[in-house]
Every structure is written in structure tokens, then in C-alpha cells.
Amino acid sequence: MRGSLLMAVSMASFSVNDAIAKFLTAQLHFSEVMMLRGLFASVMIGALALHQGAMRPLRVALTWPVSLRISGEIGGSALFLVAVSHLPLANVTAIIQSLPLVMTCGAVLILGEPVGWRRWLAIAAGFIGVLIIVRPGADGFSQFTLVALLSVGFYTMRDLVTKRIPAEIPTLFLTFLTIVAVTLAGAAFTVIHGDWTMPSWQLLGLIALAALLTLIGFQYLILALRVGEVSSVAPMRYSQMLYAMLLGYLVFGDVPDIAMVVGASIIVLSGVYTFHRERVRNRPLAADTTTTPADSVGQPRSACPHRASRR
Helix, strand or coil: CHHHHHHHHHHHHHHHHHHHHHHHHCCCCHHHHHHHHHHHHHHHHHHHHHHCCCCCCHHHHHCHHHHHHHHHHHHHHHHHHHHHCCCCHHHHHHHHCCHHHHHHHHHHHCCCCCCCHHHHHHHHHHHHHHHHHHCCCCCCCCHHHHHHHHHHHHHHHHHHHHCCCCCCCCHHHHHHHHHHHHHHHHHHHHHHHCCCCCCCHHHHHHHHHHHHHHHHHHHHHHHHHHHCCHHHHHHHHHHHHHHHHHHHHHHHCCCCCHHHHHHHHHHHHHHHHHHHHHHHHHHHHHHHHHCCCCCCCCCCCCCCCCCCCCC
């Protein structure tokens, strides 16, 4: 229960951050938002990393898995900001919620992880839900839904390559490197765009709040995965859909249509079922690794790690 509550708070923090980002992109170019929010977040996370002794040499960023992860974060963040500036918050959030399904496909194709037919059916249903939201060829189709889908591809690359990063690199330092790189990318995009708008103190306050909420979201996410069983708390990540719908309605006046509600519901149900099948598949493995044979003279067997799903 505690892990589920922590996950719900984490998703609420991310949702408010996304709503602030959508509001800011109506006032500033997305690259400015990317740069300024990253600047505030870099200071906060850098201070935390220094406090916890997690800093490492910057040459770590030159290793191929870290570089690919950073590239995935840059592409995903930029495309997400572009999409959310033109689409309702709930629609973009629903498309992003397909990330665990795409991750499962990537784990099969790239990492060679086994997936049974039940989870393949759940994944297929989830992609049908995405198509219902995207509505290709329909009157309500927007090309920015393709931008949101492309951001999912970058986020998938980010998460898959994270498995290849050496365990001795602290997570906090990896987060710091990623945020700094996103900030520099936002600055480069701003220079290329060439249309700088000086933000007001109110906008700077919102940007700082968004950076703080990002930090809170990640910290509570880590706590949730540490306190509770991954397969139990991970489905709570879909509470972000409810937050996005509520914020979209209260802040921007967006009323979800039937297609969006149906598509999002299919994505959520298929994702929850996928997590359930993951839990069922891991249950015999966990039982096997925690059982010691009578003739093993008390020698413990190593526990089998569970695959965690991140935002």
C-alpha cells in the first residue's frame, strides 16, 4: 500500500510538471522551456549528487550506453514538448502510457527476453488503443500525434540501453549527466531557432517549480520501487492518466472525447494485464530462488532480479 501511494504521488508530480510545461510552451519556445527547466533541475540534482557523493568523472558520458541514453532523453523530451504544446495534455499522456508495451517489444527484439502469447495479445490490444487515439486518416487526426509517438520511440531507446550501463555508475550521477545534456541541447535549439523571449519572474517561478516537481517525481518513483514489489506498484503509474484528464479540463478546458477515453482505457487495461503476466511469470522464479534444498548444507541461492518499468 505504501509503495502504491508513493507511485501515485510520483505520477501526480509528473502530471503537474507536464501541465506547467504545456502552459509554458504557449508563452515561450519549447527550446527555452527545455533549457531553463533543465538549468534549474541541473542545479538541484547536482547539489543532491554532491551531497550524496555520487559525482563521477565527466568522461563517463562518453561511454556508448550513457551517450545513447542521453540521446534518447534529449529526443524524447524535445518531441514531448512539441507534441504537448499542440495537443491536449490527456492525449499526449495516453500515447506516452504505451511506453511499457513498446518496451516489452524492444526487450524481445533487442534483449531476447521471452514473452508469452497472452502478453503479445495485451500488447496488440494496447497498440489498437493507440490507433484509436491517433485516428489516422480521420478528421480529428493531427500530425503532432506522430510527434508524440516518435517521442515514445526515443524514450524506449533510453530505457532499453539503460540495462547496458555499468552498475558502478550511480543513478543520481546518470540523472545529473542526462539533465545537463538536455539543458545544453535546449540551449542549442534556442540558438538555432533564434527567437529568444525574456521570461517574466512569474514564468521563471513556474519553471523552477516544474524542475522541483521533476526531482520529486523521480525520488518518489525510486522510493515506490524500493518499498513495494515492482509488479504490484507499477500499475499505479497509470494514475497519471486520471491526473492528466483532470488537469487538462481544469487548466486548459480540454474535454476528452469518446475515442480518447476508449483508447486510453484499452492502453491502461492492456498495460495492467502485461504487468500482471510479468508477475505471474516471475512468481515461480522467485519461489525457486528463495527455496533451499535440504541437502544444500545451508548454502543460499541468489535471488532473481525483477525487471522494473520506469516512466
